[in-house]
Amino acid sequence: xxxxxxxxxxxxxxxxxxxxxxxxxxxxxxxxxxxxxxxxxxxxxxxxxxxxxxxxxxxxxxxxxxxxxxxxxxxxxxxxxxxxxxxxxxxxxxxxxxxxxxxxxxxxxxxxxxxxxxxxxxxxxxxxxxxxxxxxxxxxxxxxxxxxxxxxxxxxxxxxxxxxxxxxxxxxxxxxxxxxxxxxxxxxxx
Numbered sequence: 001x002x003x004x005x006x007x008x009x010x011x012x013x014x015x016x017x018x019x020x021x022x023x024x025x026x027x028x029x030x031x032x033x034x035x036x037x038x039x040x041x042x043x044x045x046x047x048x049x050x051x052x053x054x055x056x057x058x059x060x061x062x063x064x065x066x067x068x069x070x071x072x073x074x075x076x077x078x079x080x081x082x083x084x085x086x087x088x089x090x091x092x093x094x095x096x097x098x099x100x101x102x103x104x105x106x107x108x109x110x111x112x113x114x115x116x117x118x119x120x121x122x123x124x125x126x127x128x129x130x131x132x133x134x135x136x137x138x139x140x141x142x143x144x145x146x147x148x149x150x151x152x153x154x155x156x157x158x159x160x161x162x163x164x165x166x167x168x169x170x171x172x173x174x175x176x177x178x179x180x181x182x183x184x185x186x187x188x189x190x
Contacts, residue, residue, distance in 0.1 A: 001046075001053060003061075010063040014087035015041055017068040021075035021083050022141070036120070036138040040113055040145050041087070047112030048090040048105055055101045056094060063088035085148055089155070103164025106157040107172065113146040114176055121186055143180035150176065 015038045023033040045061050052059035067086040074084045092105055120142060123135025150158035150173045162169040178185060 001049065007061045010088060011042060011045065011061055014063045014068065018071050018083075018085055018087050021071040021085070022080070024075045024080035032134060032137055033141075036134065036141050039138065040116055040142045043112045043116055044109040044145055044149070045088075045090050047108040048092075051105045051108040052090065052092045052094075055097070055105065057097065057101075057105070058093040059090050060093075061088060061090050085145070086156075099164045103161050103168070106160035106164075107168065109157055110146040110149050110161075110172060110176070113142040113149070114172070114179075117142040117146070117179065121183075125190070139183065140180065143176050146176040147173065147180060 015034070018041060019030065019034040019037045022037050023030045049059040049061070064087060067084070067088065070084045071087060074082050092102070094101075117139050120135045120138030123131045124139065126132060126135070149156055150161065150169065152158040152162045152169065158169060158173070161172070
């Protein structure tokens with residue numbers, strides 16, 4: 001997989017900006033936010049890129065300057081209670097892309113976040129307080145990313161997944177929401 005220098009720079013700017021936005025209203029240290037938001041955001045975008053490349057698409061991350069500004073404005077205006085997290089996207093280019101291909105590429109990002117949420121969940125179970133805090137924040141932020149991106153509003157991933165397969169969209173959205181709002185469901189399974 002190839003990343004262009006401009007793509008890497010734009011991802012880093014996006015990560016720093018949304019990490020700042022998320023750190024404003026939460027009692028969580030900036031390095032912890034940077035680590036969890038950075039991992040979740042970059043993995044989400046790489047998930048899109050990997051699946052797109054497998055379908056023979058050209059895939060390049062481009063930051064959305066207006067989205068970065070909105071993230072900071074909303075974070076400052078609401079003291080961090082509302083974060084508009086749309087810092088950019090992987091732009092996909094392929095003539096004749098099918099609705100299924102577009103749906104699967106779009107689903108890859110949120111599913112990556114759900115998978116990461118489970119990884120972070122297991123950190124919560126460790127005896128180390130820092131790892132517990134890292135796990136709790138990473139669990140929440142990755143499920144938030146999944147749910148936000150699954151909203152069925154263009155240009156978010158959810159609109160493309162729903163257009164391809166409403167049942168798949170519903171299953172992933174409900175699962176993400178249940179885990180986000182009721183994490184005790186996971187504890188009951190252990």
